[in-house]
Amino acid sequence: MRAALLAVCLAAAPAAAQESAPETSEEEDGLSLMEEGARLFFRGIMSELDPALRELEGLTRELEPAVRDFAREMGPALRDLLGRVEDWSAYHPPEMLPNGDIIMRRKEPLEEPPAETEAPSGPVDL
Structure with missing residues (x-):
């Protein structure tokens, strides 16, 4: 019986050593x-x-040198333009006309103020 118990203990030791390796999950x-x-x-x-x-x-x-020169020459004019235009989304992209002029059209034209009717030039009756 001792021999059988010794054989079982010795056989179980390698099996336990193999199972002790850490298992990783499928998600990991x-x-x-x-x-x-x-x-x-x-x-x-x-x-x-x-x-x-x-x-x-x-x-x-x-x-880089060309961009620096452009910024130095055009900086004041661009600053002036930025000061005049309040909302850039109200304009179409710039267009160049055949004569070389560059224009920026509004997407929606400004509404004309109502024309004032001329007051009668004579005396006013109340």
């Missing part, structure tokens, strides 16, 4: 797979966009 596995997929996706997007972003950076370096 799915979440980690989703995280890894998202990480790979964004890494791929960044590697694709990197050359375009570097090219854009070079373009901005080239255009």
